[in-house]
Amino acid sequence: MKKNTLSLSLAAMLLLGLASCSKKDITPAPNMTGSGTSNPGGGTSNSGNAVVVDAPITTSTTWSASKQYLLKGYVYVRSGATLTIEAGTIIKGDKDTKGALIVEPGAKLIAIGTATKPIVFTSNQPKGSRNYGDWGGVILAGNAPVNTLVGGNRPTIEGGPTTQYGGTNATDDSGTLQYVRIEFGGVAFSPNNEVNGLTLAGVGSGTTLDHIQVSYSGDDAFEWFGGTVNAKYLVSHRTFDDDFDTDNGFSGKVQFGISLRDPLQADQSGSKAFESDNDANASTNGPRPRRCSPISRPSGPF
Numbered sequence: 001m002k003k004n005t006l007s008l009s010l011a012a013m014l015l016l017g018l019a020s021c022s023k024k025d026i027t028p029a030p031n032m033t034g035s036g037t038s039n040p041g042g043g044t045s046n047s048g049n050a051v052v053v054d055a056p057i058t059t060s061t062t063w064s065a066s067k068q069y070l071l072k073g074y075v076y077v078r079s080g081a082t083l084t085i086e087a088g089t090i091i092k093g094d095k096d097t098k099g100a101l102i103v104e105p106g107a108k109l110i111a112i113g114t115a116t117k118p119i120v121f122t123s124n125q126p127k128g129s130r131n132y133g134d135w136g137g138v139i140l141a142g143n144a145p146v147n148t149l150v151g152g153n154r155p156t157i158e159g160g161p162t163t164q165y166g167g168t169n170a171t172d173d174s175g176t177l178q179y180v181r182i183e184f185g186g187v188a189f190s191p192n193n194e195v196n197g198l199t200l201a202g203v204g205s206g207t208t209l210d211h212i213q214v215s216y217s218g219d220d221a222f223e224w225f226g227g228t229v230n231a232k233y234l235v236s237h238r239t240f241d242d243d244f245d246t247d248n249g250f251s252g253k254v255q256f257g258i259s260l261r262d263p264l265q266a267d268q269s270g271s272k273a274f275e276s277d278n279d280a281n282a283s284t285n286g287p288r289p290r291r292c293s294p295i296s297r298p299s300g301p302f
Contacts (some may be wrong), residue, residue, distance in 0.1 A: 093135020133218020
């Protein structure tokens with residue numbers, strides 16, 4: 001997301017201690033087999049060894065590591081439902097429909113992997129053919145404060161989803177993401193109309209985010225639209241646009257982030273290691289973003 005306000009740019013590698021007061025050489029997720037016979041909620045069908053998910057998830061559901069899952073189009077987890085994903089599960093986004101997982105306010109995503117069994121979101125393209133922006137990405141939306149909540153009208157997430165977000169619950173809980181990899185997602189449909197690798201919109205401090213890696217995103221790796229959520233141990237690997245981007249009065253904390261950039265890949269408007277803004281109009285709307293964002297141990301290029 002590009003705006004003419006504060007931005008910080010460091011080339012190559014950046015190790016961030018933040019208290020906010022050739023694409024072919026990646027080893028893709030291993031292939032897994034599974035019968036694809038379970039019903040994970042919403043509309044499902046079988047596609048080879050994958051369970052196709054192409055309709056809203058309206059009841060609490062668990063996705064098993066013994067199967068692969070294919071996201072077709074925008075898949076919404078509706079308010080009141082919890083989607084639990086077991087450690088080691090592989091979820092693929094469909095390239096043709098730009099599949100994406102969207103967790104709406106009032107819903108939860110419980111995705112707890114481990115160091116040896118991470119949860120992997122990746123492209124459904126064959127090894128060697130995967131590329132930036134093959135699929136949409138992962139979106140968490142919550143009820144925490146944002147500065148674009150004006151007159152009771154909630155903003156809508158960028159990139160096409162119909163989900164509105166934001167509210168007054170600073171401690172809102174959208175679930176837990178730990179030891180999660182998100183690869184080859186992120187789509188820039190037009191300026192300021194993008195889906196990122198991981199989008200966090202009005203997400204509250206009751207949410208847990210740590211040990212998350214976003215690789216080869218076609219837009220930003222991580223972007224926060226307001227909210228109060230804290231995050232740590234984040235890795236941005238060779239993303240196309242910004243590595244970390246905060247907007248709309250984000251007042252959480254980001255700690256222990258690292259970015260490794262490809263010197264031959266960048267967005268035409270200029271890619272930042274860390275971009276921080278209030279809103280697209282540079283207004284004085286509150287909540288205001290935290291102003292102290294110390295960056296420690298910058299190093300590189302490598």
